[in-house]
Amino acid sequence: MNKVLKKIFTFAIVFGIIITLIPKGNAEDLVNQETTDPIIQEAVENVRFYSSFNYQTLTTDKLNKLTTDFYLPTSYEDIQITYIVDSLYLELSQIPETISIRVGTDFQTIEVLKVTVIDLPNVLKGEQLFNIYATYSYDTTSYTHAYQGYITPVIPNDFLGGSLYTLVRYGKMFLEGAGLTIGISLVGTIIGFILSLFLATAKLITITPQDRKMSKAVKIFFNKLSSTYITVFRGTPMIVQASFFWYGFGLFGNALLCGLFVVSLNTAAYIAEIIRGAVGAIDKGQTEAGLSVGLNYSQTMLFIVFPQAIKNSMPAIGNEFVINIKDTAVLSVIGIFELFNQTKKITSLHYRQLEAYAIVALIYLVLTYSTTSALKLVEKKMGMKPLELTSSN
Amino acid sequence: MSILKINNLHKNYGSEEVLKGINLKINKGEIVSIIGSSGSGKSTLLRCINYLEMPTYGDILFRGENMFISQKQIQALRTKVTMVFQSFNLFDNFNVLENLMLSPRKVLKISKDLLKEKALNTLDLVGMKDFYLKYPKHLSGGQKQRVAIARALMMDPEVILFDEPTSALDPEMVGEVLDTMKTLASTGITMLIVTHEMSFAKELSDRVIFMNEGIVYEEGTPDQVFLNSKLPRTKEFLKRVTH
Numbered sequence: 001m002n003k004v005l006k007k008i009f010t011f012a013i014v015f016g017i018i019i020t021l022i023p024k025g026n027a028e029d030l031v032n033q034e035t036t037d038p039i040i041q042e043a044v045e046n047v048r049f050y051s052s053f054n055y056q057t058l059t060t061d062k063l064n065k066l067t068t069d070f071y072l073p074t075s076y077e078d079i080q081i082t083y084i085v086d087s088l089y090l091e092l093s094q095i096p097e098t099i100s101i102r103v104g105t106d107f108q109t110i111e112v113l114k115v116t117v118i119d120l121p122n123v124l125k126g127e128q129l130f131n132i133y134a135t136y137s138y139d140t141t142s143y144t145h146a147y148q149g150y151i152t153p154v155i156p157n158d159f160l161g162g163s164l165y166t167l168v169r170y171g172k173m174f175l176e177g178a179g180l181t182i183g184i185s186l187v188g189t190i191i192g193f194i195l196s197l198f199l200a201t202a203k204l205i206t207i208t209p210q211d212r213k214m215s216k217a218v219k220i221f222f223n224k225l226s227s228t229y230i231t232v233f234r235g236t237p238m239i240v241q242a243s244f245f246w247y248g249f250g251l252f253g254n255a256l257l258c259g260l261f262v263v264s265l266n267t268a269a270y271i272a273e274i275i276r277g278a279v280g281a282i283d284k285g286q287t288e289a290g291l292s293v294g295l296n297y298s299q300t301m302l303f304i305v306f307p308q309a310i311k312n313s314m315p316a317i318g319n320e321f322v323i324n325i326k327d328t329a330v331l332s333v334i335g336i337f338e339l340f341n342q343t344k345k346i347t348s349l350h351y352r353q354l355e356a357y358a359i360v361a362l363i364y365l366v367l368t369y370s371t372t373s374a375l376k377l378v379e380k381k382m383g384m385k386p387l388e389l390t391s392s393n
Numbered sequence: 394m395s396i397l398k399i400n401n402l403h404k405n406y407g408s409e410e411v412l413k414g415i416n417l418k419i420n421k422g423e424i425v426s427i428i429g430s431s432g433s434g435k436s437t438l439l440r441c442i443n444y445l446e447m448p449t450y451g452d453i454l455f456r457g458e459n460m461f462i463s464q465k466q467i468q469a470l471r472t473k474v475t476m477v478f479q480s481f482n483l484f485d486n487f488n489v490l491e492n493l494m495l496s497p498r499k500v501l502k503i504s505k506d507l508l509k510e511k512a513l514n515t516l517d518l519v520g521m522k523d524f525y526l527k528y529p530k531h532l533s534g535g536q537k538q539r540v541a542i543a544r545a546l547m548m549d550p551e552v553i554l555f556d557e558p559t560s561a562l563d564p565e566m567v568g569e570v571l572d573t574m575k576t577l578a579s580t581g582i583t584m585l586i587v588t589h590e591m592s593f594a595k596e597l598s599d600r601v602i603f604m605n606e607g608i609v610y611e612e613g614t615p616d617q618v619f620l621n622s623k624l625p626r627t628k629e630f631l632k633r634v635t636h
Contacts, residue, residue, distance in 0.1 A: 208464065288445050289482035289541075293496035294472035294548055296464065303495060307486045 013366065035143040040136050043076040044145050047134070050112070055101050063149030067120065071099055071112035072132070079138045083113060087130030089151045091116045123153045123165045155350050162355040170346045177342030178363055184260055184331065184338060185324035192267025193317060199272035202226035204279060226272070233269035239330040241266060246334040259331040267320055274316045278309035318375040322368050339363065394457065396421045396551060396583055397442065402451035404437055411437050413607035414451070419552070424584045426594035429604035430630055435587045438604070439554045442585070443474045472500060475545040479557040481537040483529040489516065489540050490525040493547050501548070515543045519573045535566030539573050555586040591634055595619050603627050
């Protein structure tokens with residue numbers, strides 16, 4: 001079972017790399033010669049192509065994502081227009097027909113030539129460039145204008161084809177999201193770890209009989225502050241924290257920074273508890289030995305207890321990182337385009353939810369599984385007991 | 394003048410009284426063994442002397458001075474009265490050399506180069522010089538305890554407290570630690586030893602203290618306590634441990 005999973009993951013990773021390397025059609029911009037004839041100039045400005053879908057006007061944007069048949073008008077006022085279509089995927093009909101298009105509130109019947117899409121490129125081939133050369137002529141004047149567009153693959157109806165299409169066509173978006181997810185999780189875990197050291201220290205403060213009133217009050221203050229912080233951040237969902245700081249305060253004026261802030265604060269609370277537990281698990285003899293050779297309490301903590309406790313907590317802290325990879329999905333709520341939000345964006349392009357969410361689930365699985373494996377390897381090298389992945393917080 | 398003087402020392406854990414008024418005098422250079430059955434308060438007494446346990450009542454005078462005033466003074470006392478533990482308690486995250494050098498470096502602020510030489514000499518004294526780069530987890534119990542003794546010596550203490558230094562050791566390792574302690578005794582340092590090694594106590598000590606139920610029940614020279622004791626609890630205890 002494990003072997004099969006590994007094969008799937010390796011395949012997924014290799015596939016991810018390949019799709020980013022697939023060349024995208026890049027068009028050399030056609031430079032049309034300017035015509036000096038004002039009549040033809042007017043014609044070039046006003047002639048439109050019409051899609052077979054509701055006879056919509058094909059704007060430049062739509063020409064660049066062409067998937068359906070379309071019509072080319074044969075004349076504009078007195079000017080005759082002839083066409084040459086340069087593409088393996090398109091076929092220009094020689095027989096004129098008439099269509100009725102809407103002009104303002106009226107309908108107008110015009111004579112057109114139909115261009116049929118005889119074949120669609122598959123997704124691995126990607127979008128295909130086509131050129132249409134239109135020759136405008138009246139009396140003895142003629143001028144040829146070139147139009148350019150792309151024939152774009154269409155998402156297949158079946159699940160596998162749809163998945164492949166989604167993965168290849170939007171692979172880059174998935175990768176961007178995955179990168180952001182890993183980035184936020186990693187940086188958030190590191191910042192959280194640093195913060196957690198202060199929190200754990202504050203929570204571990206003990207009051208000794210030798211303390212004066214002032215230092216006693218300060219100690220109690222920090223102790224309570226840390227306890228409250230940990231209780232609040234562990235006791236509220238991260239989605240609420242994120243919304244509170246972003247929609248409530250617009251913190252940093254940047255959703256990404258605000259999200260990073262929330263993840264760091266949240267992680268700090270969890271890691272603080274991990275470290276506190278680990279400090280408690282260090283043999284009391286270590287502290288006593290430190291004290292008995294003349295170190296003070298802080299020195300004992302700093303040089304002896306904390307280094308050991310942190311080393312022992314490393315597996316659990318790594319686990320927090322893995323949990324963060326999954327939990328940063330809630331940052332989609334404040335408009336950060338991490339992996340989950342990217343997926344939502346992708347689903348809205350074709351309304352094909354199943355394929356996109358199946359892919360993103362697989363990507364999350366690859367991320368967490370490979371991170372866990374890597375951490376296990378490191379822990380094994382450092383001679384620590386690996387920790388199994390626990391459920392999400 | 395006595396180096397340590399303990400006046401009417403009491404220690405309570407909640408309502409349970411573990412030490413019920415201890416009076417003791419330890420002279421400079423003296424080697425004193427404390428014996429007694431488990432729960433008699435031997436270890437608690439030792440731990441109170443360098444304030445790992447806070448006494449409930451009573452005074453501990455070091456060179457005639459009460460050090461239980463501020464955290465600073467307690468720390469100063471601990472550099473003069475160091476402790477060797479039953480479970481060694483070497484710092485697991487440091488190697489042998491670093492274990493020895495940590496406290497002098499941080500507390501006495503002595504430079505690393507000076508310390509290294511001193512540490513190696515001290516390790517030589519306990520026969521552990523070759524192991525100075527090893528980590529505690531790679532040492533046997535006896536080796537760990539010898540390193541722990543060397544660590545206690547690094548602050549140039551005037552008194553070393555031994556809290557059952559051989560109790561956690563395999564029988565074949567007891568000898569090496571006792572030998573190290575004998576070497577140490579010949580240097581003239583003051584030693585206070587809680588032990589179950591009766592023959593060792595008899596051989597090495599200048600004075601033996603028998604504790605029973607939180608009080609000093611009997612004290613005297615080894616011969617007085619081990620051979621000629623007249624008191625019933627002492628006789629009963631010795632009969633049990635020597636047979």
